[in-house]
Amino acid sequence: MKKFVREITSMEEDFAKWYTDIVVKAELIDYSEVRGCTILRPYGFAIWENITKILDEKFKKVGVENVSMPLLIPESLLQKEKEHIEGFAPEVAWVTMGGNEELSEKLCVRPTSEVLFCSHFARIVHSWRDLPKLYNQWCSVVRWEKTSRPFLRSVEFHWQEGHTVHESSEEARDFTLKMLNIYSDFFEKILCIPVILGRKTESEKFAGAEETYTVECMMKDGKALQSATSHYFGNGFSKAFDIKFTNRKNLEENTYQTSWGLSTRVIAAIIMSHGDNDGLVLPPDIAPIQVVIIPINFANNNQVLEKSKEIFNSIGKILRAKMDCSDQTPGWKFSNYDMKGVPIRVEIGPRDLEQNSCVIVRRDNRSKQKCGLNDLVPTIQQMLTEIKRNMYDVCMKNRDKKTIISGRESDFQNFEGFIKIPFCETEECEKYLKEKYKFSARCIPFGEHVENLKCPICGKKSSNYVFFAKAY
Amino acid sequence: MKKFVREITSMEEDFAKWYTDIVVKAELIDYSEVRGCTILRPYGFAIWENITKILDEKFKKVGVENVSMPLLIPESLLQKEKEHIEGFAPEVAWVTMGGNEELSEKLCVRPTSEVLFCSHFARIVHSWRDLPKLYNQWCSVVRWEKTSRPFLRSVEFHWQEGHTVHESSEEARDFTLKMLNIYSDFFEKILCIPVILGRKTESEKFAGAEETYTVECMMKDGKALQSATSHYFGNGFSKAFDIKFTNRKNLEENTYQTSWGLSTRVIAAIIMSHGDNDGLVLPPDIAPIQVVIIPINFANNNQVLEKSKEIFNSIGKILRAKMDCSDQTPGWKFSNYDMKGVPIRVEIGPRDLEQNSCVIVRRDNRSKQKCGLNDLVPTIQQMLTEIKRNMYDVCMKNRDKKTIISGRESDFQNFEGFIKIPFCETEECEKYLKEKYKFSARCIPFGEHVENLKCPICGKKSSNYVFFAKAY
Numbered sequence: 022m023k024k025f026v027r028e029i030t031s032m033e034e035d036f037a038k039w040y041t042d043i044v045v046k047a048e049l050i051d052y053s054e055v056r057g058c059t060i061l062r063p064y065g066f067a068i069w070e071n072i073t074k075i076l077d078e079k080f081k082k083v084g085v086e087n088v089s090m091p092l093l094i095p096e097s098l099l100q101k102e103k104e105h106i107e108g109f110a111p112e113v114a115w116v117t118m119g120g121n122e123e124l125s126e127k128l129c130v131r132p133t134s135e136v137l138f139c140s141h142f143a144r145i146v147h148s149w150r151d152l153p154k155l156y157n158q159w160c161s162v163v164r165w166e167k168t169s170r171p172f173l174r175s176v177e178f179h180w181q182e183g184h185t186v187h188e189s190s191e192e193a194r195d196f197t198l199k200m201l202n203i204y205s206d207f208f209e210k211i212l213c214i215p216v217i218l219g220r221k222t223e224s225e226k227f228a229g230a231e232e233t234y235t236v237e238c239m240m241k242d243g244k245a246l247q248s249a250t251s252h253y254f255g256n257g258f259s260k261a262f263d264i265k266f267t268n269r270k271n272l273e274e275n276t277y278q279t280s281w282g283l284s285t286r287v288i289a290a291i292i293m294s295h296g297d298n299d300g301l302v303l304p305p306d307i308a309p310i311q312v313v314i315i316p317i318n319f320a321n322n323n324q325v326l327e328k329s330k331e332i333f334n335s336i337g338k339i340l341r342a343k344m345d346c347s348d349q350t351p352g353w354k355f356s357n358y359d360m361k362g363v364p365i366r367v368e369i370g371p372r373d374l375e376q377n378s379c380v381i382v383r384r385d386n387r388s389k390q391k392c393g394l395n396d397l398v399p400t401i402q403q404m405l406t407e408i409k410r411n412m413y414d415v416c417m418k419n420r421d422k423k424t425i426i427s428g429r430e431s432d433f434q435n436f437e438g439f440i441k442i443p444f445c446e447t448e449e450c451e452k453y454l455k456e457k458y459k460f461s462a463r464c465i466p467f468g469e470h471v472e473n474l475k476c477p478i479c480g481k482k483s484s485n486y487v488f489f490a491k492a493y
Numbered sequence: 494m495k496k497f498v499r500e501i502t503s504m505e506e507d508f509a510k511w512y513t514d515i516v517v518k519a520e521l522i523d524y525s526e527v528r529g530c531t532i533l534r535p536y537g538f539a540i541w542e543n544i545t546k547i548l549d550e551k552f553k554k555v556g557v558e559n560v561s562m563p564l565l566i567p568e569s570l571l572q573k574e575k576e577h578i579e580g581f582a583p584e585v586a587w588v589t590m591g592g593n594e595e596l597s598e599k600l601c602v603r604p605t606s607e608v609l610f611c612s613h614f615a616r617i618v619h620s621w622r623d624l625p626k627l628y629n630q631w632c633s634v635v636r637w638e639k640t641s642r643p644f645l646r647s648v649e650f651h652w653q654e655g656h657t658v659h660e661s662s663e664e665a666r667d668f669t670l671k672m673l674n675i676y677s678d679f680f681e682k683i684l685c686i687p688v689i690l691g692r693k694t695e696s697e698k699f700a701g702a703e704e705t706y707t708v709e710c711m712m713k714d715g716k717a718l719q720s721a722t723s724h725y726f727g728n729g730f731s732k733a734f735d736i737k738f739t740n741r742k743n744l745e746e747n748t749y750q751t752s753w754g755l756s757t758r759v760i761a762a763i764i765m766s767h768g769d770n771d772g773l774v775l776p777p778d779i780a781p782i783q784v785v786i787i788p789i790n791f792a793n794n795n796q797v798l799e800k801s802k803e804i805f806n807s808i809g810k811i812l813r814a815k816m817d818c819s820d821q822t823p824g825w826k827f828s829n830y831d832m833k834g835v836p837i838r839v840e841i842g843p844r845d846l847e848q849n850s851c852v853i854v855r856r857d858n859r860s861k862q863k864c865g866l867n868d869l870v871p872t873i874q875q876m877l878t879e880i881k882r883n884m885y886d887v888c889m890k891n892r893d894k895k896t897i898i899s900g901r902e903s904d905f906q907n908f909e910g911f912i913k914i915p916f917c918e919t920e921e922c923e924k925y926l927k928e929k930y931k932f933s934a935r936c937i938p939f940g941e942h943v944e945n946l947k948c949p950i951c952g953k954k955s956s957n958y959v960f961f962a963k964a965y
């Protein structure tokens with residue numbers, strides 16, 4: 022019965038191929054004519070829609086407002102903040118012609134929108150009474166990447182970028198961490214993926230940021246995926262863009278800023294955290310279909326179909342449900358919804374009907390149980406909670422198994438997972454680990470202190486523990 | 494008290510300037526560094542968000558699924574359908590460089606996405622079982638317009654574009670009209686704007702369509718605004734893109750297609766249908782703030798503030814409410830929320846409190862009434878319904894007043910409004926009316942028959958009544 026619908030490579034055989042097989046065969050994407058630009062198909066886009074809905078609500082609860090900035094940025098505007106342009110110039114797409122005419126100044130398709138937000142802030146912020154401005158936009162951005170993989174790295178991708186201005190550095194710093202915690206909560210409670218939070222090292226910081234904070238997740242293959250970031254900008258951008266306001270003491274001052282973002286990469290995180298050799302396993306809260314109802318042998322049994330519809334209607338009132346009464350075989354349907362990662366399958370056939378019951382199958386652990394039709398809705402609701410807990414636990418176990426705390430360089434050899442080392446935080450040692458072992462510094466975790474420990478690379482005094490891993 | 498906050502030009506003095514004043518002063522947009530590209534500020538974007546939410550739900554109810562197509566289209570792909578490329582090529586923005594390298598093929602920033610949908614459909618549609626596909630995307634598009642006005646005509650604008658493929662022309666035609674009716678309903682019931690529905694003449698059709706249907710609205714100045722369109726493509730695109738399927742008789746056949754769209758132009762329609770000399774007047778269903786609560790003389794009266802909060806909380810449970818207890822004067826606040834078009838204002842001061850009542854003011858007709866606090870919520874709910882009816886009626890009266898049925902060319906002279914004439918439907922007469930009077934053919938309305946009437950221009954037999962108007 023397994024792999025009945027469509028073969029996918031097993032993850033043990035080739036993890037990368039397993040990943041792209043799922044992305045295509047679960048009908049999340051289709052490749053387009055433009056290198057690195059994919060089409061998000063209904064099922065893939067519905068996952069993103071569910072993600073955006075939940076996050077958008079969380080953002081709005083802390084006072085964030087949505088706006089829309091233009092797609093195009095004049096070259097001169099992009100050049101205003103030095104580190105920022107150096108970080109992005111090599112990877113932008115340039116519009117040089119409008120209609121049949123050459124433009125006097127070329128325009129880049131936004132790779133990110135800091136400069137647009139900053140020039141807007143400079144126009145609308147005058148007094149402390151105008152602050153803070155807590156803005157966000159949902160959009161797509163373009164980065165001219167040489168290599169691409171769906172959701173992980175692509176020329177165009179969807180994301181949200183939040184940009185805020187504040188009257189004090191303390192307020193901005195607090196907000197940076199507030200948003201990091203919203204992401205963290207979202208990953209742990211909604212996506213059932215445990216996270217490691219921390220600060221990026223100097224060399225891994227965002228171009229133009231004073232501090233970058235990150236949400237790091239471990240994938241099933243032991244690699245890290247940077248899943249969301251939140252940046253404290255200080256007043257660097259504010260100075261470059263002349264965003265000044267009259268403060269409460271009636272003095273002119275530059276604002277303090279933050280930015281924070283999460284992209285469709287999060288779908289890659291879901292696939293590689295929870296997926297298995299039969300396809301996707303979706304966290305219930307973002308699954309486009311939470312429960313699929315499959316009537317069995319209903320062609321000559323109208324009662325089965327009627328009862329299925331009844332079940333569908335009652336479940337459909339509170340959950341995203343689908344009933345599949347197409348003419349495919351039950352086996353084909355089972356595999357199909359397994360591939361699509363639907364959390365719960367309800368099967369109902371003539372024999373179940375006789376006992377006024379049905380069969381419920383969980384996607385996450387494949388457990389199967391009989392359930393009386395009268396108890397179905399509460400049983401399913403409770404089961405969804407259990408599924409979430411179990412998905413989180415399975416991920417956590419995988420991460421624990423593949424995480425070591427180490428003080429020896431030799432541990433990097435042939436290791437797949439997270440290594441936490443007491444680190445000197447010098448660029449040289451970071452570069453060495455990256456070049457020799459392909460391990461990059463993921464983050465400096467919060468609240469851990471190092472005393473009397475030495476960096477395993479250079480032997481100098483270490484300042485902090487730092488997580489290293491191979492990363493996507 | 495009027496124009497207390499910010500002066501706007503009166504619409505009688507200069508309708509165009511009145512419009513742009515409102516757009517800026519109600520904080521809907523800010524101009525960006527790129528000609529023709531505007532920033533949608535929180536208040537403007539919130540209107541668009543409310544519009545998208547309501548429409549998206551209506552689309553999903555008829556089975557439409559959201560997808561996301563790439564932003565960039567290779568030149569060769571755009572050229573596949575001849576009429577289509579001729580229609581769009583002069584007005585597209587071309588990406589010619591990625592990073593520092595010149596591209597081997599230039600890419601246009603999508604002006605619309607027919608060709609992307611078509612090439613995708615060709616890859617995923619094989620059998621009648623795969624049909625129909627009812628897709629939509631919410632995105633922004635770019636058209637290199639020479640002149641621009643916020644929401645009306647801009648280089649970049651937000652919209653939704655629906656694209657569907659069907660197994661028969663009947664089904665596709667039905668779907669074209671189904672979507673037209675969804676738009677029509679949305680304008681009349683949600684935006685409180687009466688519409689005229691009909692078919693576009695040959696010369697006003699969309700590039701590549703067999704039939705274009707339109708939603709035409711009259712603005713307060715008597716001009717027409719084409720507010721949404723729905724196109725029947727026949728199998729023209731399908732042939733150009735080789736979208737073939739095996740039909741129910743096991744024969745290979747080309748699909749039939751539709752497309753339909755509505756853009757942020759709809760915000761222009763709202764402004765120019767309902768606005769007045771004090772600013773916006775927003776239809777309740779899409780107003781970001783439906784009720785604003787303004788406590789009066791609350792600085793030394795904690796009870797007023799407490800009661801205001803109580804009211805805010807109870808109204809906030811069922812409506813989008815805001816309480817303004819900033820230190821601005823009540824007069825400033827009244828003008829501010831008038832400018833922003835908030836449908837209902839609730840004032841509560843110490844004297845109201847003594848009587849356990851408050852004052853409710855309607856934005857649409859400025860009526861003011863006392864209301865007991867216990868009756869407040871149901872009174873407001875009922876009032877919102879009345880506001881909607883009144884807003885619709887006022888628009889309808891304006892349109893009726895400015896619409897004539899005519900058989901004489903002389904009526905075009907100095908006329909501002911809609912003229913319905915029995916028309917020959919020749920290109921020559923259409924061109925003549927456009928050049929001489931700036932009147933364009935808006936649509937051929939449904940269900941009206943012309944018998945024994947002659948075209949007032951050429952005197953030839955007329956085939957249909959056609960609406961003409963000056964248009965945005």
